Amino acid sequence: xxxxxxxxxxxxxxxxxxxxxxxxxxxxxxxxxxxxxxxxxxxxxxxxxxxxxxxxxxxxxxxxxxxxxxxxxxxxxxxxxxxxxxxxxxxxxxxxxxxxxxxxxxxxxxxxxxxxxxxxxxxxxxxxxxxxxxxxxxxxxxxxxxxxxxxxxxxxxxxxxxxxxxxxxxxxxxxxxxxxxxxxxxxxxxxxxxxxxxxxxxxxxxxxxxxxxxxxxxxxxxxxxxxxxxxxxxxxxxxxxxxxxxxxxxxxxxxxxxxxxxxxxxxxxxxxxxxxxxxxxxxxxxxxxxxxxxxxxxxxxxxxxxxxxxxxxxxxxxxxxxxxxxxxxxxxxxxxxxxxxxxxxxxxxxxxxxxxxxxxxxxxxxxxxxxxxxxxxxxxxxxxxxxxxxxxxxxxxxxxxxxxxxxxxxxxxxxxxxxxxxxxxxxxxxxxxxxxxxxxxxxxxxxxxxxxxxxxxxxxxxxxxxxxxxxxxxxxxxxxxxxxxxxxxxxxxxxxxx
Numbered sequence: 001x002x003x004x005x006x007x008x009x010x011x012x013x014x015x016x017x018x019x020x021x022x023x024x025x026x027x028x029x030x031x032x033x034x035x036x037x038x039x040x041x042x043x044x045x046x047x048x049x050x051x052x053x054x055x056x057x058x059x060x061x062x063x064x065x066x067x068x069x070x071x072x073x074x075x076x077x078x079x080x081x082x083x084x085x086x087x088x089x090x091x092x093x094x095x096x097x098x099x100x101x102x103x104x105x106x107x108x109x110x111x112x113x114x115x116x117x118x119x120x121x122x123x124x125x126x127x128x129x130x131x132x133x134x135x136x137x138x139x140x141x142x143x144x145x146x147x148x149x150x151x152x153x154x155x156x157x158x159x160x161x162x163x164x165x166x167x168x169x170x171x172x173x174x175x176x177x178x179x180x181x182x183x184x185x186x187x188x189x190x191x192x193x194x195x196x197x198x199x200x201x202x203x204x205x206x207x208x209x210x211x212x213x214x215x216x217x218x219x220x221x222x223x224x225x226x227x228x229x230x231x232x233x234x235x236x237x238x239x240x241x242x243x244x245x246x247x248x249x250x251x252x253x254x255x256x257x258x259x260x261x262x263x264x265x266x267x268x269x270x271x272x273x274x275x276x277x278x279x280x281x282x283x284x285x286x287x288x289x290x291x292x293x294x295x296x297x298x299x300x301x302x303x304x305x306x307x308x309x310x311x312x313x314x315x316x317x318x319x320x321x322x323x324x325x326x327x328x329x330x331x332x333x334x335x336x337x338x339x340x341x342x343x344x345x346x347x348x349x350x351x352x353x354x355x356x357x358x359x360x361x362x363x364x365x366x367x368x369x370x371x372x373x374x375x376x377x378x379x380x381x382x383x384x385x386x387x388x389x390x391x392x393x394x395x396x397x398x399x400x401x402x403x404x405x406x407x408x409x410x411x412x413x414x415x416x417x418x419x420x421x422x423x424x425x426x427x428x429x430x431x432x433x434x435x436x437x438x439x440x441x442x443x444x445x446x447x448x449x450x451x452x453x454x455x456x457x458x459x460x461x462x463x464x465x466x467x468x469x470x471x472x473x474x475x476x477x478x479x480x481x482x483x484x485x486x487x488x489x490x491x492x493x494x495x496x497x498x
Contacts, residue, residue, distance in 0.1 A: 361396025422447025
């Protein structure tokens with residue numbers, strides 16, 4: 001099964017408002033919330049989308065490398081000298097932007113800057129050492145200091161890039177993009193971005209700006225018309241729209257209006273004259289010059305704290321509930337035949353499919369029996385729920401009452417597929433029935449608990465379910481996160497599950 005759920009099928013049945021026809025009173029009145037990436041994607045976010053946080057992380061890494069190398073070469077008591085060497089290396093690394101692995105420079109040029117940083121730092125400390133009471137480095141020690149420091153910095157960056165490339169190859173934290181402009185320039189942009197495996201760009205298709213598209217572009221890569229670019233992009237979880245050339249002003253303004261509301265980045269490939277003018281807004285993606293017309297704001301620090309809290313809470317939860325987990329496992333085995341766990345494919349962040357684990361609370365063939373009891377559904381719309389579901393086992397009723405069947409999802413949190421708090425991950429058949437606006441709930445990492453669980457768990461309305469999830473996405477903060485967790489404890493202890 002494909003790692004990413006293909007939601008392009010929605011485009012055929014979505015009644016989209018053409019770009020540029022948004023009612024004037026709606027324009028610029030909504031600001032898209034910061035996207036919350038899947039927790040396993042945080043290193044990818046720092047690598048690509050949060051340069052300030054990436055800079056701090058690499059500055060700290062270079063400091064640690066230089067400190068360790070200097071301390072290993074100098075006398076063990078030369079801590080002050082090691083601190084000076086590390087501080088100088090970190091400062092030079094920051095000035096030369098060695099934390100930015102994306103810029104317009106070759107691998108050899110990057111290694112040259114690393115060697116220059118290590119050399120300047122070593123020479124500076126060699127000159128300062130006699131002034132603060134230390135013996136000057138002899139030539140052998142100085143060369144060894146330069147070699148070890150530069151090698152450490154180079155290896156760290158190489159390992160980091162490999163790790164990021166593996167994540168992107170497996171579909172984690174990829175950056176989905178469409179190209180507005182089905183022409184030769186658009187094809188070249190697609191091919192070049194596809195070659196930058198360490199940036200994780202994933203091509204979704206072309207949207208023609210004018211008339212007949214380039215005959216070299218296959219029909220399956222054409223997504224529709226420019227009027228549908230925003231709803232089409234939302235249905236395919238597009239992160240970035242790239243114009244292959246400057247379009248008509250009306251098209252550009254209309255697309256920007258929709259992109260701001262939808263939280264989609266917009267770039268423009270500038271003309272040669274615009275590039276040569278030395279414009280401050282020209283940003284390079286590899287060697288490709290682009291003009292950033294709109295870019296979302298990412299709360300990197302808050303999201304990092306969220307991930308750290310998730311890992312701590314999940315790890316402590318697994319340890320604290322281990323006796324309960326053993327007791328639940330024994331009860332399930334004694335109560336009914338079948339596997340201990342129930343695993344189902346769920347749709348997570350940006351449509352990524354992952355296996356979601358629960359303790360089995362129904363008979364082993366429950367999925368096959370669903371069709372026979374569809375008429376008993378007590379929920380409205382897409383959701384399916386029966387308060388006295390005949391498929392639930394005796395042990396399952398107790399587990400559901402106190403939400404103990406959800407305990408295995410703590411492993412999903414540790415793996416990074418889920419968070420402690422977020423919209424519940426839907427099954428594939430539910431997502432296949434979603435309208436465009438419903439997809440907003442898939443723009444954040446799914447969670448074990450959320451607003452719906454603590455505010456409207458027993459309400460049958462699907463619209464209410466969706467609205468609470470969208471409210472969580474719009475108003476996300478660490479304060480809201482902690483509030484939901486505390487309220488969840490109360491709900492679980494009260495035994496309000498079904």
